[in-house]
Amino acid sequence: MDVRNDLQAYVERQLPQYLPKSFHSRISDINLASTVNEAVRGSTIVQESGPENLSFKTQLWEQVEQYAPPGALFWTSTSGIPASLQNAKLKDKTRLLVVHPFNPPHILPLLEIVPSPDTSEWATQQTLAFWRARGREPILLSREITGFVAGRLAWALLREAIHLVDQKVVTVEQLDRILETSMGPRWAYAGPFKSFHTGGGPGGMAALFENVGGTVQKCWDEGGKVNVGDGWEQDVFRQVMEAYGQPSLRERDRANKSVLEAVEREKKRSDHGQPEVNFTNM
Amino acid sequence: MDVRNDLQAYVERQLPQYLPKSFHSRISDINLASTVNEAVRGSTIVQESGPENLSFKTQLWEQVEQYAPPGALFWTSTSGIPASLQNAKLKDKTRLLVVHPFNPPHILPLLEIVPSPDTSEWATQQTLAFWRARGREPILLSREITGFVAGRLAWALLREAIHLVDQKVVTVEQLDRILETSMGPRWAYAGPFKSFHTGGGPGGMAALFENVGGTVQKCWDEGGKVNVGDGWEQDVFRQVMEAYGQPSLRERDRANKSVLEAVEREKKRSDHGQPEVNFTNM
Numbered sequence: 351m352d353v354r355n356d357l358q359a360y361v362e363r364q365l366p367q368y369l370p371k372s373f374h375s376r377i378s379d380i381n382l383a384s385t386v387n388e389a390v391r392g393s394t395i396v397q398e399s400g401p402e403n404l405s406f407k408t409q410l411w412e413q414v415e416q417y418a419p420p421g422a423l424f425w426t427s428t429s430g431i432p433a434s435l436q437n438a439k440l441k442d443k444t445r446l447l448v449v450h451p452f453n454p455p456h457i458l459p460l461l462e463i464v465p466s467p468d469t470s471e472w473a474t475q476q477t478l479a480f481w482r483a484r485g486r487e488p489i490l491l492s493r494e495i496t497g498f499v500a501g502r503l504a505w506a507l508l509r510e511a512i513h514l515v516d517q518k519v520v521t522v523e524q525l526d527r528i529l530e531t532s533m534g535p536r537w538a539y540a541g542p543f544k545s546f547h548t549g550g551g552p553g554g555m556a557a558l559f560e561n562v563g564g565t566v567q568k569c570w571d572e573g574g575k576v577n578v579g580d581g582w583e584q585d586v587f588r589q590v591m592e593a594y595g596q597p598s599l600r601e602r603d604r605a606n607k608s609v610l611e612a613v614e615r616e617k618k619r620s621d622h623g624q625p626e627v628n629f630t631n632m
Numbered sequence: 633m634d635v636r637n638d639l640q641a642y643v644e645r646q647l648p649q650y651l652p653k654s655f656h657s658r659i660s661d662i663n664l665a666s667t668v669n670e671a672v673r674g675s676t677i678v679q680e681s682g683p684e685n686l687s688f689k690t691q692l693w694e695q696v697e698q699y700a701p702p703g704a705l706f707w708t709s710t711s712g713i714p715a716s717l718q719n720a721k722l723k724d725k726t727r728l729l730v731v732h733p734f735n736p737p738h739i740l741p742l743l744e745i746v747p748s749p750d751t752s753e754w755a756t757q758q759t760l761a762f763w764r765a766r767g768r769e770p771i772l773l774s775r776e777i778t779g780f781v782a783g784r785l786a787w788a789l790l791r792e793a794i795h796l797v798d799q800k801v802v803t804v805e806q807l808d809r810i811l812e813t814s815m816g817p818r819w820a821y822a823g824p825f826k827s828f829h830t831g832g833g834p835g836g837m838a839a840l841f842e843n844v845g846g847t848v849q850k851c852w853d854e855g856g857k858v859n860v861g862d863g864w865e866q867d868v869f870r871q872v873m874e875a876y877g878q879p880s881l882r883e884r885d886r887a888n889k890s891v892l893e894a895v896e897r898e899k900k901r902s903d904h905g906q907p908e909v910n911f912t913n914m
Contacts, residue, residue, distance in 0.1 A: 541808025
């Protein structure tokens with residue numbers, strides 16, 4: 351029981367800073383459980399965030415199914431193991447699906463929703479509705495894919511970033527500053543397709559590719575093909591540790607939240623009919 | 633002279649919205665020129681932003697060198713043609729270098745500074761100092777590379793994005809929303825190395841790769857290898873145009889600016905000695 355008391359004290363100490371004031375009084379409603387039965391009986395949603403290990407997860411879901419009510423949704427926050435593998439030992443495979451948040455999960459709105467081929471439409475729609483009602487951004491992927499979408503995009507960019515640092519074109523800190531002063535602010539407001547479309551002027555993304563398609567293809571052809579374990583790790587991890595040490599989670603959380611609010615505010619602001627700049631009206 | 637008058641009127645009409653009030657009175661100081669001689673004589677900096685065409689640029693620089701003072705810096709905003717190719721017809725190759733902004737250039741702080749092997753240290757240092765004094769973020773690349781750094785990173789991510797849309801895992805709009813609600817806000821505050829380092833907890837990026845290295849490598853192995861002209865263009869460009877039509881440049885500019893300000897504000901805010909959350913102190 352000592353561990354449970356320590357954990358309870360930790361939750362009560364740390365959780366308030368992540369929650370709006372109106373939720374603080376409800377923190378004492380949290381029940382910590384030391385058996386699966388105790389944890390999931392009477393539940394409507396079972397959220398699994400255990401170790402990233404397939405046999406752990408299949409065994410856990412088998413137990414959960416024994417004790418959870420038949421109508422409960424089963425969600426996994428895995429960043430890589432699809433529901434179609436995790437459901438191996440379930441009798442009812444229709445209610446398990448991936449609900450993948452993005453770090454820091456209490457701030458960033460994204461949830462990648464990835465049903466298995468066995469997941470029912472009902473379970474998927476209940477999940478989407480739950481998060482939409484809470485102001486989050488659940489995005490339904492049409493099918494399972496390694497790393498889902500956000501991860502694949504981030505790792506693709508990171509591979510090129512590692513290559514450029516490995517080739518000593520820039521340092522780790524320079525590379526981060528490049529993102530922070532260009533694509534970061536840009537993509538916080540408009541993802542890559544909208545951004546490149548806007549950058550192409552009236553002809554949009556098609557016009558952009560007319561102009562720069564050759565350079566783009568050359569970048570793709572010459573792109574870095576580093577692999578995990580290739581040997582870049584030592585220098586890159588050392589540079590990262592020297593540059594950042596122990597970063598402030600509180601500053602990160604505040605900044606991410608503040609960026610999201612800034613974008614929402616500007617999107618809602620009316621232009622009161624002021625004429626738009628139009629580069630074709632000269 | 634009609635074109636010149638039209639252009640003058642256009643500049644005087646459009647420029648104020650991009651400049652702080654204190655600069656408005658100086659807009660009338662702008663001189664439009666119709667010959668290279670008129671444009672560059674008496675200059676201290678010559679900024680070239682002409683068509684992305686090598687022979688145009690080499691011929692332009694040859695003319696510029698005839699008329700510009702010997703101490704003037706030569707800057708090119710090319711997104712792909714290195715200074716070492718543009719300088720072919722220059723007698724003095726020491727003062728030409730790439731100063732590559734990021735769209736929208738009047739808002740985003742980044743400038744990639746890319747000297748050729750012939751560029752003098754003096755010209756590079758003058759350029760860095762000029763932009764730093766104006767609150768911009770010039771980043772000096774150690775050598776010339778196709779697409780520079782920001783472009784290579786953006787195109788690497790876009791290649792995977794196109795692949796995922798082409799494979800119908802998500803739509804163009806879903807993919808953009810995924811970026812806007814995850815990596816965008818995250819990278820506006822901390823680039824990929826710092827972000828993944830923070831995400832790894834006390835062990836940093838090394839610990840993160842211990843956990844997810846296998847998934848990362850699988851994403852890299854399975855990553856999309858679309859090429860320009862492969863046929864994805866028709867559907868992707870159509871989806872983009874249907875989703876966004878003519879986007880508002882004013883809203884984009886305001887949002888990008890507001891995001892940058894939000895990050896700066898949060899970085900400057902003091903925590904007044906409040907203890908940091910530390911996941912190892914349980």
